[in-house]
Amino acid sequence: MSFSVSGVHHIAIICSDYQRSKTFYHQLLGFKVLHETYRKERDSYKLDLAVDDHTQIELFSFPGAPERPSFPEAQGLRHLAFKTSKLDETVDYLKKQSIPVEAIRLDEITGKRFTFFQDPDGLPLELYEE
Known part of the structure; x- marks a missing residue:
């Protein structure tokens, strides 16, 4: 048995301002909304967006999520x-x-x-x- 994948399914992003990021990815970049869920117990939204026929972005809101430094050469997602x-x-x-x-x-x-x-x-x- 070997590791077998056929592509990237989704990229998950936690945003600081859900409505602002939803507007950016959906209205400005034009990614199609597939499904939007509000999870009351977490006071959190999850928005599934289609980038193309094969790849999605999952946009999350989590109250109080810590900031992550994002420098061009920092470790982690570049x-x-x-x-x-x-x-x-x-x-x-x-x-x-x-x-x-x-x-x-x-x-x-x-x-x-x-x-x-x-x-x-x-x-x-x-x-x-x-």
């Missing part, structure tokens, strides 16, 4: 990367939504273009050109 075939168009869209985007760079290994922006809690998000 960033979440989304692939796009329309990098320039997507960057222009984000800028029109008043979302700061770094300058587009070139991956010296793959020759592909990419850039970074952040979610409302400072989580680094990457756009990587297919």
Whole structure:
């Protein structure tokens, strides 16, 4: 028997302001809401969003969740990367939504273009050109 996977099912994110993050991921980035649950016993929301036909983001709210430092070279999750075939168009869209985007760079290994922006809690998000 061996370890066998066929892809990434979901990425779980705990946010500091549920409504602000829901607006960002659903309305600004356009990820489709699959299911939203309020768990009264935890005073917590869980929002399932479709990134594409295969990958989801689970957005959680937990009252009093501690902050996590998010520095580019800190240990732990470095960033979440989304692939796009329309990098320039997507960057222009984000800028029109008043979302700061770094300058587009070139991956010296793959020759592909990419850039970074952040979610409302400072989580680094990457756009990587297919």
